[in-house]
Amino acid sequence: MSIVELENIIFQYKGSKDGSLNNINLNVEKGQTVLLCGASGSGKTSIIRLINGLIPHYYSGELEGEIRVAGHDIKKTELHELAGTVGTVFQNPRSQFFSVDTDGEIVFGPENIGLDPKEIKARLNDIVVEMNLDEILGRSIFDLSGGQKQRIACASVAALLPEIILLDEPSSNLDFDSIELLRGIIMEWKRQGKTIIISEHRLWYLKDAVDRVIYMENGKMAREWTGEEFVALSEDEVKSYKLRPIVLEEELIRDIRGESKASLCSVEDAIELKDFYFSYKKHPYIFLKKHFKESDGDFLNLNIQSLSIPKGKITGLVGPNGTGKSTFLRCLCGLEHDCRGKIISDGKIYKGRDRLKICYMVMQDVNHQLFTDSVKSEVMLSMKDKDEARCDEILESLGLADYKDTHPMALSGGQKQRVAIASAIASDAEILLFDEPTSGLDYSHMEKVSELLQQLASSGASVIVSTHDPELISECCDYVLGLNHGKVVYLKENSKQQRR
């Protein structure tokens, strides 16, 4: 019996062509696990929104066709009536929490539908046991790592006991181990007989879970495979669909988990880092701050006595979530004042604020980094000597020339990222840092970022990129630098690198 029926759906968002749907017919049987894959903007998220009713009730647009979910006619059903039937885990853990504390978040849904407090408490207990949430109960949402946030999101959806669970790119911000945990949760739901529909770019963790795979292209269901057919697809076929790989190589997995057996390799032409110690906890002090030292040991979130970063190369910074990758980048470029590390490049020593002059970090959320009202002035803002010709040149090389006068906030995510990269180039920084530039990107966007990074490195910049993305590492990183608990575990040349 079909639990989800989409019939002759044609949909277009108000004022945008992205993510529109064209003649979608989809029946999902009860208990099936369906994967939606395809490029960004191909309509995956729109299908998810049709099933949970956010289209047409929250995101408006022109909609034709019939949608029936578990006996409800979506067009005529109010959103809150679906709460106990359809649950959705969203992509961005930052913006799907109503509460500030974890317990409050899990009980939020059941409270909304007016369940008896006793029943809610019983459900909370069941879920905590089932999903192993003991250690993260009673904490503030703002202190959790991305993986922990996503587990709470799953728990708060499960607390409503929905028959149908939708996941919209749930792994975007997660590291390898958190994805494994997410996979465990999905498998448990599958075992309980829930109907699961997942829209996702990363495919490897779902290969044993899915019964059907639907490939979306320009708002149409272009291909469909069964689970077995999908797993049997060859590497080249997967590539030809511009999908991320279904199978990960063992070595890459070890690399991204920061567990490779390699040690520090020697680098000939290098930028030297010295005495990078930092902790988010502070020594108690009255008048004079105490500096962090190596002898602080486990107290430190970052503990690097000396390190050589290959010059003019791309170094991938890997390791599990919360192990100090972002901290390392922030200390390196001087955003953390209390870290007194030195950068030695070409015999010159940079410390303190000077580090900001030779480093430039492109942040994960580029929205925070764009300030002005046009792409051009954005780039000019970074230039010390306002050279218009050079600005045009940079924009040209990044394919942004046509958007010179556009407001940065009116651009797509990928374009915004390129604007941020353009201003990084304009700042003439020797060391360019990237914090997770490809999380949540599809294969072809990831390839573009990787090409850009290679372009930057070949023009002489030293690029350090923190990432969980195995494909990005194999595409472009010359070296892999493994961090664990704030310490450098290894630096090795990347054998898997397929640079053309």
Place this chain on the structure above:
Amino acid sequence: MKLDPRTKLFMVFVVSLVAMMSATTPLLWGIRLTITIIPIILLVTEKKYASALRFFLAYAIAFVLAFYFLSEKSEGIISSLLIGYCGIVVQFMPAMITAWYVIRTTKIGEFMSCMQKMHIPDGIAVSLAVVMRFFPTIREEYSSINDAMRMRGVMLGGGNVLRMFEFRMIPLLFSCVNIGEELSAAAITRGLGGDTKRSSVIELKLGFADYLLMTFLTAATVIFVMYKYFL
């Protein structure tokens, strides 16, 4: 010490009321100071020593300056600036400290449950709860934007005050609007906004400390008003 959110709300009300009425005699000043000290002590009981000390110092300095060094006869730019600063701090700080304490120590669940107990409509309660939830988000966003500005060397907006403000506000507004939109979509899919009466896991009970504090606050307000307007 665990206070009931209702007591906390009452405290916000009383502290703002007393701090806003001008104190003229030593007795009135005494009441106002006592009422200002309460939230600071409460912060200490919550182990927020640093903020308690910071609030205490800021208030004490402004108070001492205003009382001993400034008078109607003060002249010059510095004293007029000081009068402005001290006046604002002495007048508004008590209410601010209290609000800060309440926001820091109240869970959203407790707040919602308290609103239900007071028979406030769900719509109003939910909107207020979202406002509370947004403070930490704004702070997080703001600090990332500040980092980005430092990175790009535009902390001072190129010396232009207006741009300094613009560079902070525009990205902040954009990301808050985005987060707000995604947040409400996520909340609606989990049943927010229905006609069903919300239930609440948290059971609130007024304890001894609550009654004590409420009695004290009420008494202080009554004495303040009596002595100011009727005696």
